[in-house]
Amino acid sequence: MARLPQRFYRRDALDVARDLLGKILRRGPVRLRITEVEAYRHGGDTANHCRAGRTPRNAAMWGPPGRAYVYVCYGLHQMLNLVTDEDGQGAAVLIRAAEPLAGHDVIRTRRGGLDGPALLTGPGKVGAALGLDTSFCHHPLYRAGGLEVLDAAPVAQVLCGPRIGIDYATPEHVRAPWRLAVADNRWVSHRKTLSARA
DNA sequence: TCTACGATCTTT
DNA sequence: AAGATCGTAGAT
Numbered sequence: 015m016a017r018l019p020q021r022f023y024r025r026d027a028l029d030v031a032r033d034l035l036g037k038i039l040r041r042g043p044v045r046l047r048i049t050e051v052e053a054y055r056h057g058g059d060t061a062n063h064c065r066a067g068r069t070p071r072n073a074a075m076w077g078p079p080g081r082a083y084v085y086v087c088y089g090l091h092q093m094l095n096l097v098t099d100e101d102g103q104g105a106a107v108l109i110r111a112a113e114p115l116a117g118h119d120v121i122r123t124r125r126g127g128l129d130g131p132a133l134l135t136g137p138g139k140v141g142a143a144l145g146l147d148t149s150f151c152h153h154p155l156y157r158a159g160g161l162e163v164l165d166a167a168p169v170a171q172v173l174c175g176p177r178i179g180i181d182y183a184t185p186e187h188v189r190a191p192w193r194l195a196v197a198d199n200r201w202v203s204h205r206k207t208l209s210a211r212a
Numbered sequence: 213t214c215t216a217c218g219a220t221c222t223t224t
Numbered sequence: 225a226a227g228a229t230c231g232t233a234g235a236t
Contacts, residue, residue, distance in 0.1 A: 052219070061219070071232060088220050089230030095219085108219060124221075138220050148231090179219050 015165040020156045023079035027053040027098040027105040028192055034096065034107055035172060035196050038164040041144050044117030046134065047166070050110040050195040050202045052177045054095070056103035059190075061183035064104030074151040077101035082153040082161060084146050090124070091138030092146045096155060096163065110178070110193070111135045113201040114143070135203040171197035173208040 018037065023030055031053040039046040054062040063072045063085070074083040075097055083095040083106050095106035112134050114121055121134075121143045134143055144161065155163045174191040181188060194211070195202045202208070 054219075063219075066233085069233070085219085086231055088218060088228080090228075091220050093219065110219085136220065177219070182218080 017156055017158070018080075018163050018165055020078070020080040020154075022156075023096060023098050024100060025098065027055045027107055030096070030098045031107045031192070031194050032172060033168070034109075034163075035194060036169040037166050038115070039094075039109070039112060039140075039144065040162045040164055041160065042117070043120050044144060045115040046112035046140065046143065047115050047201075048109060048111075049113050049199050050135070050193070052108040052110055053098075053192040053194070054106050054108065055192065056099050056105040059105075059183075060187045061177060061180035062104065068104075072104070075106050076104050080154060080156045082146075082150045082155060084141065084148050084150045086148060087138065092141030092148070093137045094141050094144065094146055094150075108137055109140050110137045111195070111201050111203055112140050112143070113199065135201055169196050172211045173197050173202075174211040175204070175208040178204055 031051045034048050034051055037048050064075055071085055078101050079097050081097045083097050085093050087093050094109045097106045099105040123139055123142050153161055173195045175193050176189055177193045195208055
């Protein structure tokens with residue numbers, strides 16, 4: 015399948031998040047099917063890294079869309095985001111989980127190789143599997159080479175629920191069901207707090 | 213400079 | 225239930 019064009023990302027993060035489910039992340043021999051995502055939206059989302067304005071860390075998140083925003087969490091996890099919306103909005107989709115399709119022999123986690131069914135459920139594991147670090151900030155995902163996102167068949171049924179680890183946000187945004195996941199798939203974290211979505 | 217704190221993961 | 229582990233942001 016072809017790479018997703020830049021215009022795919024140039025709309026609201028929640029819409030992009032929904033349509034990213036089932037798409038393919040590729041880096042070299044490694045291919046991962048996206049199974050769980052979170053939208054960090056423009057317009058006052060108090061969980062969004064851009065909520066307090068532009069900083070050196072979040073620079074890539076302000077656009078242009080279709081590029082990577084990677085940041086370090088808890089000092090050790092490399093978190094992959096795909097930048098969305100128009101330039102200057104400060105929005106992105108966090109990749110929370112993925113199903114390994116190819117490159118199993120190359121995929122690594124913090125503990126070593128791919129050795130169990132629970133792996134790649136959690137954003138830190140996705141970043142490790144793709145060997146990412148903050149130097150991937152601004153990397154264009156719609157161009158050939160390095161890290162790419164490929165088109166694939168749409169997902170039939172989607173689950174949704176509140177985002178994980180954002181208790182610092184306002185109650186409205188803590189509750190917002192902006193975490194989306196592929197239904198009936200084992201590569202999804204925090205299943206208990208997900209439910210059916212229209 | 214100093215300090216507090218994570219869009220987490222693992223082990224206990 | 226809590227420790228690991230360190231870059232970032234905001235305060236000083």
